[in-house]
Amino acid sequence: MTSWANLGLDLHLDLRGRSGVRAALTAALREDVRSGRLPPGVLLPPSRTLAADLGVARNTVADAYAELVAEGWLTARQGSGTRVAARAAAVTIGRPTRPTPPPRPVHNLMPGSPDAASFPRGAWLASTRRSLTEAPSDAFGPGDPRGRPELRKALADYLSRARGVRADPDRIVVCAGTAHAVSLLGSVLGGPIAVESYGLHVHRDLLATAGVRTVPVPVDEDGARVAALASATVAGALLTPAHQFPIGGPLHPERRAAVVDWARDTGAILLEDDYDGEFRYDRQPVGAMQDLDPERVAYLGSVSKSLSPALRLGWMVLPDGLVDPVLTAKGIWERWVSVPDQLTLADFVTRGGYDRQIRLMRSRYRRRRDHLVAALAERVPHVRVSGIAAGLHAVVEVPPGDERRVLAAAADEGLALGALSVFRHPDSTDTWREGVVVGYGAPPEHAFAGALDALCRVLMR
Structure with missing residues (x-):
């Protein structure tokens, strides 16, 4: 039989702030089982060992174990020790719920990142x-x-x-x-x-x-x-x-x-x-x-x-x-x-x-930008790519009122794009521009063609 000592486990119980040693021990064990800190099936220390660790009488531990067995939190069988009951599930009441993170996009054309795979x-x-x-x-x-x-x-x-x-x-x-x-x-x-x-x-x-x-x-x-x-x-x-x-x-x-x-x-x-x-x-x-x-x-x-x-x-x-x-x-x-x-x-x-890395990536990003411009000119001729042939992004200008529609369509396609309006200073008096900022640097080589196809489908809607 595997003993508590052989398992190398320690049990920390906080008995402060409770009246009566046995009541405090019972409440602490019950709370640790309820919270999941002591999971179902775990073997508890023998009463003699836990009593020595806590500096209390052995009967105090035995009585606490017996009470929790009667309540269904623990099980005790001759020869197998005292364990947390299999049905003693952790209760999550009161724990803060965290929002589910949004799904990762299928295609990432957000500006600002190079090809991480390179x-x-x-x-x-x-x-x-x-x-x-x-x-x-x-x-x-x-x-x-x-x-x-x-x-x-x-x-x-x-x-x-x-x-x-x-x-x-x-x-x-x-x-x-x-x-x-x-x-x-x-x-x-x-x-x-x-x-x-x-x-x-x-x-x-x-x-x-x-x-x-x-x-x-x-x-x-x-x-x-x-x-x-x-x-x-x-x-x-x-x-x-x-x-x-x-x-x-x-x-x-x-x-x-x-x-x-x-x-x-x-x-x-x-x-x-x-x-x-x-x-x-x-x-x-x-x-x-x-x-x-x-x-x-x-x-x-x-x-x-x-x-x-x-x-x-x-x-x-x-x-x-x-x-x-x-x-x-x-x-x-x-x-x-x-x-x-x-x-x-x-x-x-x-x-x-x-x-060497700059030369390699300059050639790769130039090819990607050329493919982007050519694909849009052929398949979506009503949009315009602005800016010089440089960097890792391009601005695709869209007709007035279309930026939100394009971003919504992109979300449906699992395509991540940057909104041009996000980059506008709140105090700017410039003429309002609408468009999307396409970062063609982020996708790995094998995924760029698919991301470009998704972008064309979005802009053609």
């Missing part, structure tokens, strides 16, 4: 092994809020070569992604902050949480209409110059120069969100705006689109006067980004793995 696992694992083998011992001590020097040096070299950023490692601060960077800079700059009238609502929400008011700047096919900043009193402006999100146009060269001049004249800081700057398909990617004036532009980037948002790795290339305030806001210790991940990314970038 993450370079083998190359990343090789970089992890190398970087951890070669890492100095101090890498595994308290972190540096600036980030590991190996990564800051690798990023400075890469960003200078690939994005035209004037990047000194001492001006780079590693962070947990662009959202983290926006939150930190918002807390440092105060406010208000100008943002594009159509833009990522997550960034607006983060600034609002930090107590920073946002002021919308109108956008058109040439990006933000920066002339509107002349009448705004703001501490900075958050822009997406390479590929306006979500409308899709690049910031016109004359507007680039004008907004930098505005920042110089007013002392404001420009926050350049280069969220998918490497993914331009119709021409060589346009260099970063930061090169026009590194003392007025804070350059923000991450691996969320190029590798995976799961890594939570990003960076800021800061004007010299912002480095110390941002580090103060970030905190003394590095609490956000895993040092092994930083070391791995440094190796991955330095050895060319990052460039």
Whole structure:
């Protein structure tokens, strides 16, 4: 026979707050059976053992067992000990009910995510092994809020070569992604902050949480209409110059120069969100705006689109006067980004793995966008795809009044799409646009054709 001791089980009973030892023990056992903490069939300790554990008389335990047997909570048979009765089911009365989560979509065309199946696992694992083998011992001590020097040096070299950023490692601060960077800079700059009238609502929400008011700047096919900043009193402006999100146009060269001049004249800081700057398909990617004036532009980037948002790795290339305030806001210790991940990314970038992944995914996403545009032109000619050939998303404009209908039809098809209206600033005076934001990066290769067919069916309804 298996004994309680051999099972290696312990029984914690709370006898506090009840009068009388036997009554307290009986009530505690009854409650544990009722709640399911002691499930049906479980073998209870012998009365002698439990009495010794609790520091009570053996007869007290035996009497409590006998009462619960009589009530039907326990069973006792010669030779098999005392067990929780098989019919003693847990009662869930009073437990909060949680809503059933919505079913996962059959096809995911939500914007903002790369193809997770294309993450370079083998190359990343090789970089992890190398970087951890070669890492100095101090890498595994308290972190540096600036980030590991190996990564800051690798990023400075890469960003200078690939994005035209004037990047000194001492001006780079590693962070947990662009959202983290926006939150930190918002807390440092105060406010208000100008943002594009159509833009990522997550960034607006983060600034609002930090107590920073946002002021919308109108956008058109040439990006933000920066002339509107002349009448705004703001501490900075958050822009997406390479590929306006979500409308899709690049910031016109004359507007680039004008907004930098505005920042110089007013002392404001420009926050350049280069969220998918490497993914331009119709021409060589346009260099970063930061090169026009590194003392007025804070350059923000991450691996969320190029590798995976799961890594939570990003960076800021800061004007010299912002480095110390941002580090103060970030905190003394590095609490956000895993040092092994930083070391791995440094190796991955330095050895060319990052460039190879960018080239591979640039080719794949260009092919997907071409298929999307061609399929819509052939099968749904009444809709229009706006924006340049770049990035991981496209805006499909629909006739006035159709956005809700399209989203409802998409839900029927199990198709997840982004609503263009979600990205509109609540204080915007721009002309209302209707459409859906199609993220063609998220589906794995084998599923993209099916997702595209579902999108065409939805838009043809």
